[in-house]
Amino acid sequence: MTDKNYNQNNPKRGNATDEFRFGVITFFSQHKVAGNLLMILMILFGAYGLTQMKRQLMPDFGLELITIDVEWSGASAEDVEANIINAIEPEVRFIDKVEKVVATAYEGRTKMQLFFEADTSMSKALTDVQSAVSRITTFPQDIEKPIVAQVVQRDEVCRIDISGPFSEKTLKYFARQMRDDLINMGLANVRFEGARDQEIWIEVPSDNLRELDLTLGDISNRIAASSIDLPSGSINSGDISKQIRSEQLARTPRELRQIEVVSKGSGEKLYLKDIARVFETFQEDSPYRINNQGPSIGLLVSRTRGADSLISQDLVQQYMTKISTKYPQSLEIVVYDVFADSVRQRLTMLVQNGQLGLLLVLGVLFLFLNGRVALWVAIGIPVAFLGGLGAMSMLGMSLDMITMFALILGVGIVVDDTIVVAEHATTLHRRGMHYQDAATQAANRMFAPVLAASLTTMAAFLPVLMVKNEVGEIISGIPITLSLIIVASLVECFLVLPMHLRKSLKKSSQGEQTKPRKFDAWFSHFRDQYFCRFSEITFLNKGFTVIATLCMFFIAITLLSSGRVKFEFFALPESDTIHANFTFTPGSSAYVTEAMARELGRSAKAAEDILTNGKGGLLTFGIGNIGTTDTGRGNLITNTTGNHIGSYSVELVDGDLRDVRNPMFIKTWEEQTRLLPGLERLLIFETQAGGPPGRDVDIRIVGKDMQSMKMAAVELQQQLRGVPGLLAVEDDLPFGKEDILLELKPEGEAMGFSTEDVARQVRNSFSGAVAKRFSEDAEEIIVRVKLPAAETKQQTIRDIYLRSPDKTDVLLSEVVTLTKRLGFTRINREDGVTQVSVTGDVDPSVTTTNTVLAIVSQEIAPAIEKQFGVKVEFKGKAEEQAEALGDLSIALILSIASIYIILAWLFSSYTTPLVIMSVVPFGLVGAIFGHYLMDFNLNMFSLMALLGLSGVLVNDSIILVTTIKRFIADGL
Known part of the structure; x- marks a missing residue:
């Protein structure tokens, strides 16, 4: 039986598309080597691209973010908000393209974050912000210089812990050497963790100050004036030019002790060593780390944008093998929290899943197609993928979870195109057409429907690029990757495959496969006796079928x-790192915090013994942080600090190597932990790395005053702790130390005191006065003049003496009125509005973010708003989800319209596209039932897979409708 349409498709009667089909396709089909040469080029192109592509867990995304950091030693969070944030906010809020301003006031410092619109010129934005901050003249005089910086994306590679029987200064020396070595090896970013800044303290007893009629500020000024390093000019003598410098910069305690403080009329001189104790120490109230060995210092190794995570980790491992003889044997160096291992494991998992899918596809191909034809169809899959990977490399894309996911989706789409052409060529050959004509005719005839099917698949995915914010940047790799793979597949399908089909069919014509296969007979029987009969029944009973x-x-x-089938916005794999954050009563000492960290280390080991029946092997490492917490969620906001807070983190073995899941370990760890007196809060949670930043649940409370917002937040937390599956519930407005407000009396004003002068002298009495700063080993060292520790511990604020402008000493209580107030250690603002965040993490095996937010909005929030007079809003991932799904809704409309236009062009009909597109919603039924039966949650990746499934459905429907129309045209 010959094909009736063969002679009707005359290139002279066609359009430009026909000329391409009958020109280029026929040329490559008939040419002896052109197809193979093109295939080799695609393979080489892809192989080169693979060597250039960076491997990482998640794709890079732009951070249109600038931060402003300001330190004001000794200031309360309220003072920082009132005097620094209120000064900066009006100047930067209305800079061009600023989208949002988030400000956080801490005790003694502030961090402001300026989020800009996408595609903003960040170099110009940085200049604008720096100029705006430099114009501010209302800052307090004794603040540190504001630091304005652009945030650069850095993904963690690993952490290194350094400990042993050494002093903290020695450990820091070793850590500095390792940091410099790693940077010299090519690692772009290595920074300290838990390394306190070095200071030199000059402790002057108050009796000596009164005897010499001096203040701490006076001594600080004399040290600064007598310890300088300034240029004094230059001398030119003939051809020789000499630079003159005055170098009296005292950098060590020994040099500082020789500074002259007082010169009496009798000629007697007093030096610093005569009236003060000078020694080296570390910054007070600065965070530090401990492990089972004692104090430790950490190094955080990160990769910059465009660097390869696995190569970076390999460099670290190479360095670790080289330093065994460089450092003392008693120095313990541990590499942990190896994020690059997660990258390697998850990429390997995706590769294995892709290989399994490819094997299944190959098995089906060999069942239904001629063996030689099936082989070339199978070879076309990696060829198309290599072509796409080469193009991805040219665009600077990385090999990560998102692009790998897209590649797996592409397997079905790519093989679908090649199967259509190969099967049609085989069918034409079986009907009696010459093998050479069959291969060429199949490629030409299937070009339009396959092209349309490919375009509809691309149309289904490309609107995803309309999704904005971090979510859009993360998932944008899916449509781009699939589009490149589809284009490469079209090239392979119509320019490479036809030549191979021609040769394969030629072999078949020579009698290599004349004996029918048993499977072919069985399948023909099943098709004719069962499938056709079932199709006939459904067709005859249209009403019942519909x-x-x-x-x-x-x-x-x-x-x-x-x-019953839940929706989870952005699913993340289970982490191997668990954090425990805790808070004591404000004002608690670091010794109490350290004791709690050690208790958490003990209870973590106890939990391991219980869950493994004493066998161990569950924990790999543990580290405690004193004076800081660990968000563990990739948030951009700086972690909270203070002596009364701390954290303990444990690393578990890889999830594939353990039966104990994170919720089980967290529950057991909590049960085994003894709560020390004064502990206010303990939160244990797992790291959430990857995906958009933020907590699963982030509920904002906005009100008129912080006290009412705090009470509303406490009530909301109590309600949320009763919601099943919601973990680590907390707010970000913690109570701080008791504030003492100073209000200048009229008597104080009469003595010549100012509020600023009083505040400075009070701060110097407790925190000391900074005499000078100098740089050593690329670090800033502060020289601080202060009272002895014994005096500051016993001294109350009422005991402080102030030096008046006329050089007399006056008690503080005679100058100011003292008022006590309970303050906060942290205050958050967004776009000028003070607010409190109540956050939590969701256990996806129990509930979803949407379920929790529905409970809050319907059952909890209305009562809280009414009781406390506040407003409850939903932010964080809920806001990201709403924006992303809103953008996807618009994209879906454009996608449907694009698919309709493509199908209408193909079939020259307004109604046929509607028939084909009506199949898509019903085809998704199986996917939803699959999620239900497998107890999986729908998520963003599921939606992307459903889009891919829609493309396959449309593809198959196009081929089916095209074939039906051809049969009708042939009179069948």
Whole structure:
């Protein structure tokens, strides 16, 4: 049986598309080597691209973010907000393209974050912000210089812990050497963790100050004036030019002790060593680390944008093998929290899944196609992928979870195109067409429907690029990757495959496969006796078929709407790192915090023994932080600090190597932990690395005053702790130390005191006065003049003496009125509005973010708003989800319109596209039932997979409708 349309497709009667089909396609089909040469080029192109592509867990995304850091030693969070944030905010809020301003006031410092619109010129934005801050003239005089910086994305590679029987200064020396070595090896970013800044303290007893009629400020000024390093000019003598410098910069305690403080009329001189104790120490109240060995210092190794995570980790491992003889044997060096291992494991998992899918595809191909034809169809899959990977490399894309996911989706799409052409060529050959004509005719005839199917698939995915914010940048790799793979597949399918089909069919014509296969006979029997009969029954009973299909569709919709199939916005794999953050009563000492960290280390080991029946092997490392917490969530906001807070982190073995899941370990760890007196809060949670930043649940409370917002936050937390599956509930407005407000009396004003002068002298009495700063080993060292520690511990604020402008000493209580107030250690603002965040993490095996937010909005929030007079808003990932799904809704409309236009062009009909597109919603029924039966949550990746499934459905429907129309045209 010959093909009736063969002679009708005359290139002279065609359009430009026909000329391409009958020109280029026929040329490559008939040419002996052109197809193979093109295939080799695609393989080489892809192989080169693979060597250039960076491997990482998640794709790089732009951070249109600038931060402003200001330190004001001794100031309360309220003072920082009132005097620094209020001064900066009006100047920067209305800079061009600023989208949002987030400010956080801490005790003694502030961090402001300026979020800009996408595609903003960040170099110009940085200049604008620096100029705006430099114009501010209302800052307090004794603040540190504001630091304005652009945030650069840095993904963690690993951490290194350094400990042993050494002093903290020695450990820091070793850590500095390692940092410099790693940077010299090519690692772009290595920074300290838990390394306190070095200071030199000059302790002057108050009796000596009164005897010499001096203040701490006076001594600080004399040290600064007598310890200088300034240029004094230059001397030119003939051809020789000499630089003159006055170098009296005292950098060591020994040099500082020789500074002259007082010169009496009798000629007697007093030096610093005569009236003060000078020694080296570390910054007070600065965070530090401990492990089972004692004090430790950490190094955080990060990769910059464009660097390869695995190569970076390999460099670290190479360095670790080289330093065994460089440092003392008693120095313990541990590499932990190796994020690059997660990259390697997850990429390997995706590769294995892709290989398994490819093997299944190959198995099906060899069942249904001629063996030689199936082989070339199978070879076309990696060839198309290599072509796409080469293009991805040219665009600067990375090999990560997102692009790998897209590659796995592409397997079905790519093989679908090649199967259509190969099967049609085989069918034409079986009907009697010459092998050479069959291969060429199949490629030419299938060009339009396959091209249309490919375009519809691309149309289904490309609108995803419309999704904005971090979510859009993360998932943008899916449509781009798939589009490149589809284009490469079209090239392979129509320019490479036809030549191979021609040769394969030629071999078949020579009798290599004349004996029918048993599977072919069985399949023909199944098709003719069962499938055709079933199709005939469904066709004859149209009403029942439609009703049954609609029932299945509505059941699937019910599964979604009822929550039986839950929606999880951005699913992340289980982490191997668990954090425990805790807070004591403000004012608690670091010794109490350190004791709690050690208790958490003990209880973590106890939990391991219980869960493993004493066998161990669950924990790999543990580290405690004193004076800081660990967000563990990739948040951009700086962690809270203070002596009364701390954290303990443990690393578990890889999730594939343990049966103990994180919720089980967290519960057991909590049960085994003894709560020390004064502990206010203990939160244990797992790291959430990857994906958009922020907590699963982030509820904002906005009100008129912080006290009412705090009470509302406490009530909301109590309610949320009763919601199943919600973990680590906390707010970000912690109570701080008791504030003492100073209000200048009229008597104080009469003595010549100012509020600023009083505040400075009070701060110097407790924190000391900074005499000078100098740089050593690329670090800033502060020289601080202060009272002895014994005096500051015993001294109350009422005991402080102030030096008046006329050089007399006056008690503080005679100058100011003292008022006590309970303050906060942290205050948050967004776009000028003070607010409190109540946050939590969701256990996806129990509930979802949407379920929790629905409970809050319907059952909890209305009562809290009414009781406390506040407003409850939903931010964080809920806001990201709403924006992303809103953008996807618009994208879906454009996608449907694009698919309709493509199909209408292909079939020259307004109604046929509607028939084809009507299949898509019903085809998704199976996917929803699959999620339900497997107890999986729908998420963003599921939506992307459903889009891919829609492309396959449309593809197959196009081929089916095209074939039906051809049969009708042939009179069948």
